[in-house]
Amino acid sequence: MVPFNADASTPLEWARQRYEHTDKKCPDCGYVDEEGNWESRTDGRRIVYRHVCPSCGASREHVFTLK
């Protein structure tokens, strides 16, 4: 599911783990996605995490800028 390899010491992995483990509940319908199906992509300068609620279809995005 993750299009890059990274270990826990990288910002990419840190952010992925943070959102997969802490942000599972949809703010719109309250559905808790235990799978934590966050999609991630990066262009080398930013990381975008996107989640689509399997219940209501609402999407959320978090964008990180790499330093």
Ligand SMILES: [Zn+2]
């Ligand atoms: Zn929802």
